Amino acid sequence: MEGNINTVWKSCLEHIRSDVNERSFRTWFKPIVPLELKENIMIVQLPSVFFYEYLEKHYVKVLKNTLRKELGPDARLEYRILTTGKNESSKSSTSSKGQNDEIKNPFVIPGIRKIKVEANLMDKYNFEDFIEGDCNKLARSAGLAIAAKPGETAFNPMVVYGKSGLGKTHLVHAIGNLAKNNFPNKRILYVSTEKFTNQVIQSIKTNNTNELVAFYQELDMFILDDIHFLARREKTQEILFHIFNQIHQNGKQIILTSDRPPKDLEGMEDRLISRFKWGLSADLTAPDFETRIAIAQWKLEKEKVEIPFDVLEYICYNIRDNIRELEGLLTSLCFQATVTNSPIDLKLAERVLHQFVEKEDRAISVENIKKLVCESLGLDVESIQGKSRKRDLVSARQIGMYLAKSFTSASYKEIGRSFGGRDHSTVIHACKSIQDQIETNSMFNDKVKRLEKDIQLSFMK
Structure with missing residues (x-):
């Protein structure tokens, strides 16, 4: 059957629109491009293999019924997959899918069932170095449970919140590293909110938002750092909403960090805040004196450096609210003692301390x-x-x-x-x-x- 393909496809879309909700229609049918009509065979172009697989899994009956209404009982649908940097490849509804390609970039179109992901985790962060205290006990314990059974605990999502310098980034990297060690084949990804936002912007420019969403939806563990920076970024929040829903529905793990609890996030969609509250919100507070001493002693032990205890006490009494600052001061103290060939005493500690805190x-x-x-x-x-x-x-x-x-x-x-x-x-x-x-x-x-x-x-x- 020959005919005007655009007219036929427009009619198909009208039928489909009455069978699916508006969001599904816009996401999975509007991007389809009709290419050719040969008798009872319609050839269409799809943006990715993932897109093809999703249609086959969720909407194949809708497509078949619609085509039969327009082209008759023997109607067939063939696909052309739009690829990047390669010649166009052809797929029919019965074609096999490639198994050997790998993607490491959210902007490469998914062409495989199981993607390979570079986790972007920093190896230096682990649980051994994350000293436990009352300030972080809940978050640390939950992190260990998640690393043992990603996506299978009640802590999904896990939101770790607290002021800067208290160990949020350390903890989520430690969770990711331990989970990766426990489950080498799991797809784990850490990304900062800034990088995620840049990816969304780039995907909009290149008309590849579906591919970006598809990439993230394939993850087994998604770690997003500093979500408070999403404030008033409506499009990025919308993309995150779709990614969050799919990952959570798939039973996969989501971990988020913020400088404040979900209920206090400003400029954020209510539907996102609601989802952030589904699991566990665990705060990291300023460590007490004993925990600060333990953190300092652990760092010095790893560096094989000895400091008089009165000096250690002096430092830990004066650096109260920021672990990163405490570690930085210890590094600076040891460096200055080495460079000047000076003993590490209270006099040197006081001089170095004045570079870190205002004491007026x-x-x-x-x-x-x-x-x-x-x-x-x-x-x-x-x-x-x-x-x-x-x-x-x-x-x-x-x-x-x-x-x-x-x-x-x-x-x-x-x-x-x-x-x-x-x-x-x-x-x-x-x-x-x-x-x-x-x-x-x-x-x-x-x-x-x-x-x-x-x-x-x-x-x-």
């Missing part, structure tokens, strides 16, 4: 002592300034007053004013009470001595 706002003052006491005892400043008579709050309040009187020249009246507007007699009573407990309770004495040392190390000149 850390002079010894009632306010800073109050903050340090609260941080060390796990309390907030407002609670010890309030009127609560709970034992732990009263004790912390009195310790703060005692230390403020010991380390500053502030009067009893000034200290009382700083601690919630209390009068000078309350401060006098607090100082006497603490002194009595120091003399009669060895454990309490150790606690106060520890805080005194904290102050000395934190506010050294």
Whole structure:
């Protein structure tokens, strides 16, 4: 049967549109290009082998029924696959698919069933070097579970969030590396949001968004770093939405990082935020003093460097919120000691520290002592300034007053004013009470001595 192919194909599309939803129609049928009509055989061009495979798997009945309506019961459909950098290859609905090609790039059209992916993982990041503490225990444990059974735990997706320098990138690379070691044939990919966005932009320019989506949908583990940078990037969010849905439906693993929890992401589509909440959101917080010491000791042990413990304490007291900064300071300290042939002591540590942190706002003052006491005892400043008579709050309040009187020249009246507007007699009573407990309770004495040392190390000149 001869005829105007464009007219016939337009009629086919009208039938198909009534059988599938609008999104499927736009994604899987609009890109098809009619090439030739020979009697009862229609030849069409498809953008990729993956596209062909998807049609064969999901829409072959729709296509057959539609063609039979237009061309009769003996209608046949043949495909031509659009390829890049090669001569066009022909496929019919019964043709075999290539098995030996490999792709390593999201812009190479998938021409195989099982793609090979360069994971983009950094080998230096592993769980051995990711020191566990209360600040990261949940995220670390979940990461180990995911690496053992990618896509099979309840932690899908896993969103790791926290401020910069707390180990988010380290952790997700460690998960990827361990999963890759456990399952060498799994297709694992780490990509930054910046790179992913650039890929989306390039795919739009080259009209290859279907190929980009197809590439990512083949992954067994998709790690996307810094998703907060997706804010107000509507097209990139749309592409990610389709990729996310397919990977999750396939039972494959998704891991995301952000500087804030999903509920606080601004400029993000609600449907994406909703999906980010499907699995586990695990935060990384600033490590406590003991964890910072453990991290520093591990790094120094690996580098085969010895540092006096008082120097290590001084450094860890002053670098509180950023593990990357702590590791950088240790590297700089060791380097300067080697170059200048100087001993690693408190004097050198203080000099190096000034290159990393501003200490002007850390002079010894009632306010800073109050903050340090609260941080060390796990309390907030407002609670010890309030009127609560709970034992732990009263004790912390009195310790703060005692230390403020010991380390500053502030009067009893000034200290009382700083601690919630209390009068000078309350401060006098607090100082006497603490002194009595120091003399009669060895454990309490150790606690106060520890805080005194904290102050000395934190506010050294």
